[in-house]
Amino acid sequence: MENASGVAQLILQLRGGANIRGPQNYAHSVEHGIRLGDVAAELGPDLAALTALYPDGVARFWGSTPTNQMNNYKARALRDRRVGDDVLFYADTAFFARARILHLLHNPAAAKRIWGTDDDGRTWEHMMALGDVERLERPVPAAPILRRLGLSVPLRSLTLATAADYATIQPLLAAAGVTPREPTFTAPRKMTRKRLFKALKRVVDACHGQDVDPSARRLPLTVLWNIGQIASADGHPAEPQHLRSDLESILQRYDATDSRPGDAELSGKLRDSGLWEIASSSELWEVDRSGLHGRQRSDRRAMDADVPLIGFASAVTALLGDPETQGRAVAVLSPALPVDIDKAAFLADVGLAGYDSASGVLDAEEVAGSEAGDQGPARRKTVQIERIVRSSAVAEEVKRLHGHRCQICDTRLATRFGFYSEAAHIKGLGRPHVGSDQIDNVLCLCPNHHVQFDAFAIFIDSDLVVRWAVSGEKIGKLRLHPKHPIGVDNLQHHRRFCGKAD
Template identity: 40%
Template sequence: MKLERDVETVGTGFDDASGHNNRGVHLPEQLGIQWVLQPRGTSRVRGPQHFRHSVREGVRLSDYEHVLGADEEALRHLFPGGVARLWGSTPPVRQKSDKVTALAGRRVDDEVLFYAGKKFVAKARILGLFRNRALAEAVWGLDDDRKTWEHIMALGDVSEFEVPAEPVLRALRIPVPLRSLTLASAEDRRRCLDQAEHPKPLVPSQGAPRDQTAEHRPTFGRDDLFRSLSRLRTHTKERRPSRHKPITLLWAIGRLVAEQDRMVGWDEFSSEVGPLLRDFGLPGSRVTPEYPFWHLRSSGLWSVEGLKQSSSPTPSQLTAAQASAGLTKDAARVLRRALARADAIGLLCSRYLGDVDRDELLERVGLAGYATASGEAPDRGSAEAGPDRRSVTSTQPVRDPKLVERIKVMYRHECQVCGSRVETRYSHYSEAAHIRGVGKPHEGPDELSNLLSLCPNHHVEFDRLAIYIDEDWAVRRNSTGAVDYQLKLHADHVISQEHLRYHRGLCGRI
């Protein structure tokens, strides 16, 4: 469907919803800023998850290079840091509707108000408009009708808040609740602007100064931790973000797991983190452990003691000052919780370290068990090819064989993901997979609510975090978020959403 437009939009190089191309046309001042009223969507359509992923955290353009197409240059220009904040809409069903009008009439520089739960919960400014089905499918997947949010807005100046929506909607003569993408004119926006004034934002706007003394913030919690982790300020090399900060944070989390001191002196830090940066940093990048030691303070998760200066210190200055650094007390407190820690490790690996050998890195920082859902360190080669082995004495969690047999029989040895049933000479074969691994470090329970019946292929993929199960039982490919299957469920099998949530955290899908 081609949507017609009455005015041209500000140029970004993107095609707008109508198929027109924005080529540097300035928005006439008399037109003014409009409101684009955007329902965020419910959990049924993964609205909160999509908002967190593509607006609050943003998507790394490097992860989607294969589907950016002709929009790549403009996106790189709008988001020089490599992280784009995007939202989209599916094509309209009817030729005449509020959605058709909104898609045709919205313009660059208009203000988007996100609506959820009878409130406006966020606002953003439109930086560009374009249509890209391949990118939308990669970021958000397909709905039940095989549609995706291909009418895409590139967003800036994102801030989150809560303000009642009903007074604004009634003043705009828009039915409550808001059901569809709707456009409010610049005149209506000016008339109702006072009613949409919001209190102090719940999430800092992009570019807002970060609290450098997070150690003394009494309300610091899980959400604060993940906002900071998802917005690490990293310098770039050839459009690729530096790995120094995320590698250092994984190293610090490893110290927490090993119950080592939170704060560590510069000399020890340099001797431990330096080799990690050398082996896992960007190829050709300098090994500068002093950079994360000092500059991680901007995340609000890190503190430095023994040195007070505004400029970056040299290694000799850090040694002379006997400086020490580490996670703040608040960050360490949150990261000592098993679920938050799994989520943090998954986020750091998926967002910043996607092309790093995750197994080896986590093993080096003392987090080997987090590379798989089972908690077992991945097989890194045969005994013949590897180093000499030695015998050790260890304890293994006891698994109930009756539960294993019960889950297999319940599903008649069929895989809950693909439905296949592996035939053997005399019977069939399936595998019982724990969603949250029993034993360290995951400490999951050995119970039916924590088990799945899987074929060997999907057991490996689930265990190695290649697939995950969302809140609506869709089995999604972790690399793209695309839906592969719908999980098959038995009436007598009550699966714990909390265990699935933990597994998604390991996958970086919080």
């Protein structure tokens, strides 16, 4: 049986004696099960994922009290166990039942509600949600197995056997009649660019049609915010403190469906954003529900241990580290943004300024004489300034070769002082494109086609056919000049920002 990290590990789980209500607790929360509706308030953000795992609404739980040790058997088991691992329950020198981990959660409130507290006031807050629970026909004597694993007899603590150790005791288990079961949990498939865009397309589709859940409309905003975090952090995922302040303020500013002022708790806010529901059903997201994992990674996160962390899955973050993939994602998601928001301002606010224009954004200091403090989004100002900056020798050469005729429509615009055309960089000079000012990166266009090319309304396919970005319909063919080569990589870059796959 496999899990996300490879092969299953084995958790050796003490049930505990009557002194700590072990048998009663096992019968109550594992065999009988807990109705999710009875602990809905305590489960909070975990409720959605658990509801998906237990369609009949009855979940099987077991829990562990916290440990102060950093590196004993219990601490390591709590830290390293994974969804998909197998569990053997132990009592009275034998293993008597087995199960599989479906979900891990750190939730003192739910644990207290289910099991109460022990004599020291602690509760079994490090919780496993279990599947495939099965009482063994004959209890398996534990001593030979524990010895094979190099453990003391009897078992004294929650213990994790690595996948390799698990393999060494399989023959002993098989001899006792405990044979491996077919996995019910399928390992996630490898994330590819194709799968990423399928998942993004589902985000867009969820925003269309009648009776759209308001939370679905917030998702494109949230996804784009996450992409902006990656774009502005050179591939590093968002830090949780940004999640607290920035996303919340973005949703407040741009999400008209949210009528409440910002008094809601963050976790509720994010829950309303649709993230929790989507996280349990979409491979885009990764949820860290474990306080232990948080403590390992950074102290800051430990303070938020009760607020599960959520973000792009690491494979998604890796794919989106590439600016062309970011650009294509922005193009795919943009139509799903609320119609009444200023998309350029929104993209600038989430760190994606320039992603909606082929020329991109130049830093203010690169543009001599640019003035700060104008009204309106900065992006529009810089695009205009760039038109002026562009009058390079390369641009003049391209316009001269084509005699100022548009390479798309052949228009030659007459003015009183001669013909007028514009040099369009295919891969813009500004961020995020950072193209070069070379002849194979420049087109000679009329102002109309320049605007449409710059705004990703039209693109040029690999056969040099000019097409509408939305419909793919043919507009014409790009006219070439023998002394004016066109960089196919540059055209491909532009296509990706139009949302095209190749």
